[in-house]
Amino acid sequence: MMQSAYHILNSVYGYRHFRLNQRDIIGSLLEGKDVLALMPTGGGKSLCYQIPSLVRSGVGIVVSPLIALMQDQVDALQQLGIRAAYLNSTLNYGTVLQVERELLEGQIDLLYVAPERLLTDKMLNLLDSVRNNVGIALFAIDEAHCVSQWGHDFRPEYQQLSVLAERFPGIPRIALTATADLRTRQEIIQQLRLQDADIYINSFDRPNIHYTIQQGQNARQQLWRFLEENHPQDAGIVYCLSRKKVEDTAAWLAEQGRKALPYHAGLDADTRRIHQQRFLREDGIIIVATIAFGMGIDKPDVRFVAHLSLPKSIEAYYQETGRAGRDGLPANAWMAYGLQDVITLRQMMQESTASEQQKRVEHHKLQAMLGLCEMTACRRQALLDYFGEPTPEPCGNCDNCQHPPEVWEAATAAQKALSCVYRTGQRFGVNYIIDVLLGKSDFRISQFRHDQLSTYGIGKEHSESEWRNIFRQLIALGYLNVDVDGHGGLRLTDKARPLLRGEEGLSLRKEQKRERVRKERNRAERAEKPEFAALSAEAKALFEALRNLRLRLAQEQGVPPYVIFHDATLLHMANERPQTLTEMRGITGVGERKLAQYGQAFLEVVLGA
Numbered sequence: 001m002m003q004s005a006y007h008i009l010n011s012v013y014g015y016r017h018f019r020l021n022q023r024d025i026i027g028s029l030l031e032g033k034d035v036l037a038l039m040p041t042g043g044g045k046s047l048c049y050q051i052p053s054l055v056r057s058g059v060g061i062v063v064s065p066l067i068a069l070m071q072d073q074v075d076a077l078q079q080l081g082i083r084a085a086y087l088n089s090t091l092n093y094g095t096v097l098q099v100e101r102e103l104l105e106g107q108i109d110l111l112y113v114a115p116e117r118l119l120t121d122k123m124l125n126l127l128d129s130v131r132n133n134v135g136i137a138l139f140a141i142d143e144a145h146c147v148s149q150w151g152h153d154f155r156p157e158y159q160q161l162s163v164l165a166e167r168f169p170g171i172p173r174i175a176l177t178a179t180a181d182l183r184t185r186q187e188i189i190q191q192l193r194l195q196d197a198d199i200y201i202n203s204f205d206r207p208n209i210h211y212t213i214q215q216g217q218n219a220r221q222q223l224w225r226f227l228e229e230n231h232p233q234d235a236g237i238v239y240c241l242s243r244k245k246v247e248d249t250a251a252w253l254a255e256q257g258r259k260a261l262p263y264h265a266g267l268d269a270d271t272r273r274i275h276q277q278r279f280l281r282e283d284g285i286i287i288v289a290t291i292a293f294g295m296g297i298d299k300p301d302v303r304f305v306a307h308l309s310l311p312k313s314i315e316a317y318y319q320e321t322g323r324a325g326r327d328g329l330p331a332n333a334w335m336a337y338g339l340q341d342v343i344t345l346r347q348m349m350q351e352s353t354a355s356e357q358q359k360r361v362e363h364h365k366l367q368a369m370l371g372l373c374e375m376t377a378c379r380r381q382a383l384l385d386y387f388g389e390p391t392p393e394p395c396g397n398c399d400n401c402q403h404p405p406e407v408w409e410a411a412t413a414a415q416k417a418l419s420c421v422y423r424t425g426q427r428f429g430v431n432y433i434i435d436v437l438l439g440k441s442d443f444r445i446s447q448f449r450h451d452q453l454s455t456y457g458i459g460k461e462h463s464e465s466e467w468r469n470i471f472r473q474l475i476a477l478g479y480l481n482v483d484v485d486g487h488g489g490l491r492l493t494d495k496a497r498p499l500l501r502g503e504e505g506l507s508l509r510k511e512q513k514r515e516r517v518r519k520e521r522n523r524a525e526r527a528e529k530p531e532f533a534a535l536s537a538e539a540k541a542l543f544e545a546l547r548n549l550r551l552r553l554a555q556e557q558g559v560p561p562y563v564i565f566h567d568a569t570l571l572h573m574a575n576e577r578p579q580t581l582t583e584m585r586g587i588t589g590v591g592e593r594k595l596a597q598y599g600q601a602f603l604e605v606v607l608g609a
């Protein structure tokens with residue numbers, strides 16, 4: 001059976017090798033075992049259940065919450081010559097009847113269905129008949145972390161999916177997710193009754209993603225520079241915290257000449273659907289979004305994810321940045337953040353209706369995220385460490401590795417800052433404290449007689465922006481809390497005492513100067529996408545011509561371009577320049593069906609170039 005799995009990998013998908021644990025996962029399913037597979041985004045989860053569905057007799061049932069994306073998933077499979085279909089609330093009655101008939105006649109290899117539909121009596125009865133008539137190859141439960149009440153994607157229906165274990169014993173089930181943490185893993189096993197399952201956990205590293213976190217000074221300009229230098233035409237996602245910032249940023253990018261579209265929960269469903277469709281179907285669209293956008297978006301060629309606001313946790317950061325580079329080609333995770341982000345997020349958390357315990361958890365998670373922002377060592381190591389996956393070496397593919405930040409001994413400055421917070425009564429915000437440190441004359445300062453304090457004017461050796469930089473780090477490192485009373489007042493934490501008493505040193509990151517930024521620009525230019533940069537001028541031109549053909553073919557059929565061929569396949573073609581259809585079949589991602597369908601057209605472009 002493993003032999004037929006390899007055969008399908010090559011003939012249907014046009015791939016030579018299995019990736020990560022794909023081989024073993026498929027092996028377990030072919031032996032009829034249950035499986036829990038944890039794999040990072042882009043790792044290749046779909047193949048793990050698609051191939052066994054084709055090898056085993058009967059239809060593979062895929063449970064997925066992503067109704068809006070089922071059409072694209074099915075389109076992609078049909079392009080490979082796989083008989084796939086879906087059942088969800090968007091279909092009309094006639095189509096539903098047709099799919100049901102085809103199911104019972106054994107004309108379907110893979111069926112996608114939403115959990116709430118799967119759980120209806122009607123559907124379960126239909127599946128009984130399918131089992132008795134043509135057989136069920138397996139059940140795949142995608143996005144399995146949706147069972148977790150603690151995650152951000154909780155779906156109550158997922159908890160009822162244990163019914164599959166009772167009603168269809170002996171049919172292998174595989175649960176898949178890209179969420180790493182232990183607690184979620186245990187919940188999946190328990191809720192879905194996977195106690196006897198084979199468990200496969202891959203590394204969560206995304207080596208092709210380059211991480212950069214900058215201090216935001218003029219975040220919009222910084223974003224623009226980042227886009228111009230690295231992604232002048234690429235598709236990507238820009239995340240912002242508020243709807244207003246989403247709208248403003250999208251409008252601004254559009255004014256600058258980029259194809260940028262807003263996406264947030266305040267837009268009506270039609271607009272959101274259209275914007276998502278355009279993102280998937282056109283080249284080079286930038287989606288500016290709140291976190292409402294992204295789950296399950298399997299567009300492989302998202303070349304960057306930029307954050308203009310701080311994510312709430314490392315989990316969120318990993319998940320959002322993980323939407324870049326699913327195709328394995330180089331991609332950027334870029335972020336600019338500043339003091340105001342921290343204050344806004346803290347206030348939002350404080351004002352939420354969550355329980356005190358929940359708030360404490362959120363506070364901790366935010367602190368961990370801030371730690372990642374302010375650290376001076378390898379960011380990937382820290383990220384993986386957070387998910388319980390220690391790595392021995394720095395990665396060489398993050399900003400800190402490539403350009404170690406300068407640090408300075410800041411204990412004295414920190415003492416001045418902390419004691420000024422203390423002496424003013426621990427109720428003022430950052431701006432006020434800085435004014436006192438700088439000895440500004442101001443009505444409020446004299447009214448409160450803070451110009452009489454020993455800390456008044458003792459901070460003149462630093463500029464206002466340097467002080468903001470210092471305060472941001474003191475908050476990020478947990479010496480100061482942004483209070484809690486809703487006015488952004490600062491308060492000392494227990495951690496501040498030894499520092500205040502002079503018992504500890506403190507080294508902080510130096511403020512990024514203009515010159516630094518410029519140096520970084522050159523580096524970014526050099527680091528730009530080796531795959532593309534390595535192409536000769538002719539290969540680049542050929543790549544563009546192949547892309548144009550792809551876009552035209554995609555538009556004719558109303559499918560996303562990547563459903564026809566991935567960028568990686570076109571790059572391979574541009575480099576190899578196949579001269580015959582047989583050579584074309586040797587290109588990664590060109591299986592038999594695609595060769596028959598598109599081989600000639602792409603060959604002609606190569607030969608004509």
Ligand code: ADP
Pocket residue numbers: 015016017018019022039040041042043044045046047298300326327566
């Ligand atoms: P995930 O669901 O884990 O995010 P996908 O299943 O969408 O990832 O796979 C990511 C991309 O990698 C897809 O475009 C897929 O075709 C490709 N891929 C998967 N397995 C292989 C493989 N063995 N060789 C080459 N490409 C692969």
Ligand code: ZN
Pocket residue numbers: 377378379380381394395396397398399400401
């Ligand atoms: Zn690194």
